[in-house]
Amino acid sequence: MIFVTTSHDPDEKQVQRALELAKELNLPYLPRKDHPNLSTATCGEYCYVVEKERIVVKYDKGEFFFHPSMAKVRMKNIQKGLKDHLIDCLKLTGTEIILDTTFGLGTEAILMAAFLSSGKVVGLEASAEIFVVVRDGLRNYRAKERWINDAMKKIELFRADFREFLHSSNPESYDVVYCDPMFENPVFESSSMNPLRPFAVYGTLDANDVELMLKVAKKKVVLKAHAKDTLFKRILVDKIFGSKKSQVLYGVIEKK
Numbered sequence: 248m249i250f251v252t253t254s255h256d257p258d259e260k261q262v263q264r265a266l267e268l269a270k271e272l273n274l275p276y277l278p279r280k281d282h283p284n285l286s287t288a289t290c291g292e293y294c295y296v297v298e299k300e301r302i303v304v305k306y307d308k309g310e311f312f313f314h315p316s317m318a319k320v321r322m323k324n325i326q327k328g329l330k331d332h333l334i335d336c337l338k339l340t341g342t343e344i345i346l347d348t349t350f351g352l353g354t355e356a357i358l359m360a361a362f363l364s365s366g367k368v369v370g371l372e373a374s375a376e377i378f379v380v381v382r383d384g385l386r387n388y389r390a391k392e393r394w395i396n397d398a399m400k401k402i403e404l405f406r407a408d409f410r411e412f413l414h415s416s417n418p419e420s421y422d423v424v425y426c427d428p429m430f431e432n433p434v435f436e437s438s439s440m441n442p443l444r445p446f447a448v449y450g451t452l453d454a455n456d457v458e459l460m461l462k463v464a465k466k467k468v469v470l471k472a473h474a475k476d477t478l479f480k481r482i483l484v485d486k487i488f489g490s491k492k493s494q495v496l497y498g499v500i501e502k503k
C-alpha cells in the first residue's frame with residue numbers, strides 16, 4: 248500500500264503537512280500511532296513520512312531523502328581549481344535562465360544556480376516521489392554553507408514531464424535547456440543516485456526531443472550521457488566535454 252504518514256509522536260504541524268500531502272497526491276493518510284511498523288503497512292510498496300525537518304520516502308530496501316552533498320563535493324573541487332565539465336561547458340555570464348528538464352536530486356541545478364548572480368534555474372521532475380521529496384528539501388533544508396542556501400532560493404521546481412512542458416513553452420523562452428536522463432548504462436558506484444533509482448522515470452532522448460529543446464533554448468542545449476550510452480552516437484552535438492576517467496559526458500548544441 249502507498250500512503251502518507253508522519254514520524255512517531257508528531258506535532259500538529261507535521262500532521263497538518265501530512266494531511267495536505269495526502270490530499271495533493273490523492274493518497275490515504277494513516278496516523279502513525281495506528282501503524283508503528285511501516286514495512287507491515289507498506290506491504291512491499293512505500294510511504295511518505297513527514298518528519299519534523301523533512302519528508303522521506305521509505306520502502307523495504309531503504310529510504311529516499313533530499314541532500315545536497317554531491318553539489319558540495321563538486322563545488323569544493325571547483326574551489327580547488329579542478330574542472331567541472333558542466334560548469335565549464337555552460338560558460339555562464341550569471342544572468343541566464345536555465346531550464347533543467349530532469350531535476351532528480353537537484354545536485355546540478357544547485358551547482359548551476361550558484362553561478363547565477365541574477366538568473367535562475369527552472370526545474371522539471373516527472374516522478375511524484377522525487378518531486379515531493381526534493382521540493383520539500385529546497386524549501387526547508389538549511390545547509391551550513393551559505394552558498395547552498397542562496398543557490399536553492401534561485402530554483403523553481405515543477406512536477407512535469409519535460410516533453411509536455413517543452414511542447415507548451417514559447418520559442419526561446421530559456422537561455423539554456425539542460426537534460427540529464429537516466430543513463431542507459433547506470434553507474435551503481437554513484438551512490439548518491441542509488442536511493443533515487445526505484446522512483447525515477449526512465450527512457451532516453453530522441454531527435455524530436457532535442458528539436459523541441461532547441462526550439463525553447465535561446466543560446467544552447469546541453470545533454471548528459473555516459474560514454475557507453477548511445478545518445479551521442481544518435482544525436483549530433485557541436486562539442487563534447489567530459490572526463491575519460493568518470494566516463495560522464497556533456498554534449499553541447501549551440502543555437503545557431
Ligand SMILES: C[S@@+](CC[C@H](N)C(=O)[O-])C[C@H]1O[C@@H](n2cnc3c(N)ncnc32)[C@H](O)[C@@H]1O
Binds near residue numbers: 351374407427448449
Ligand atoms: C539522472 S537523474 C538527474 C540528476 C540530476 N541532474 C541531479 O543533479 O540530481 C534524471 C531525473 O530525470 C527524471 N526524468 C526522467 N524523464 C523525465 C521526463 N520525461 N520529464 C521530467 N523528468 C524526467 C527522472 O525521474 C530522474 O529524477
